[in-house]
Amino acid sequence: MVVIRSRALMSSRTAIGAAALLAGWLFSSALPAQDFGDTPYVQTPQNVVDTMLEIAKVGPGDYVVDLGSGDGRMVITAARQRGARGFGVDLDRRLVALANRNAAKAGVADRAVFYQRDLHVTDVSPASVMSIYLLPEVNLMIRTRLLATLKPGTRIVSHDYGMGTWTPDYQTELAAPGKTVGIGQRSKIFYWVVPGRAAGRWVWKLDGEGKPVEFGLALQQNFQVLEGTLMVAGRSARVESGVLTGEQISLSAVVDGARYEFFGRIFNHAIEGTARVTRGTQVRELAWSATRTEIWDPRHTAITTEQALKELH
Secondary structure: OEOOOOOOOOOHHHHHHHHHHHHHHHHHHOOOOOOOOOOOOOEOOHHHHHHHHHHOOOOOOOEEEEEOOOOOHHHHHHHHHHOOEEEEEEOOHHHHHHHHHHHHHOOOOOOEEEEEOOHHHOOOOOOOEEEEOOOHHHHHHHHHHHHHHOOOOOEEEEEOOOEOOEOOOEEEEEEOOOOOOOOOOEEEEEEEEOOOOOOEEEEEEEEOOOOEEEEEEEEEEEOOEEEEEEEEOOEEEEOEEEEEEOOEEEEEEEEOOEEEEEEEEEEOOEEEEEEEEEEOOEEEEEEEEEEEEEEOOOHHHHOOHHHHHHHHO
């Protein structure tokens, strides 16, 4: 996978700060200057490509979109080695032509296609896996659109750079022989799963050893992290370990000496799953079915691109 050149307009105040960061990166890499919102072309070592695809668990049922496709190796490898389909975009028509030739040589031109397009206007909604190798400010420029456009459960894998305050679900570092930028020929890989929407107020009942017990849950959401309050028969406690992976939800809380753990999947305004109740040495597992009575916007949806870019400073 490689990175691309793309155009975007920002406020002068934000552009000045991010342009300074970009200038420092370019100076250290000895690459030609780019406009703000652009990313210079750098080839991703093949072992890094292979690791990114492994981390994202790409398989025959996946559709891979690569923003900054360069010579096409990310989508081509996904098609040739893992049976996936997909496309890549790049503004450099010579790289697009090269990528399509490489796909034909690899025998996967029917499943790996490349277009000359700006990543900022590319429709990424078909993706089940999104691949990027862009500069930090470009990641933040597209973050809001990715979260709004990609389906919950879509996997995003990034070479070298994160997404600001959107912490990765997983990250690692590995040797990158032949890498022409950075220090020590090393690469970082960041991985996220696009979260669904769990924020709001939920209600349900569970069997309380012979009689139903009423439960309530008030959830705030920041990306995949969930916080809030669990209420059990009028008593309440803070939610612990609340996580949303796509539309898979898990959370726990201790109320009145009992530990409650919930695992399920969100379907619109309902959750279906399993509850585990532990009191002393007694453990009970019950079917869990909750209904959302009030929906709130996740906190991160209110962040503008300019606000996201401030995370760089």
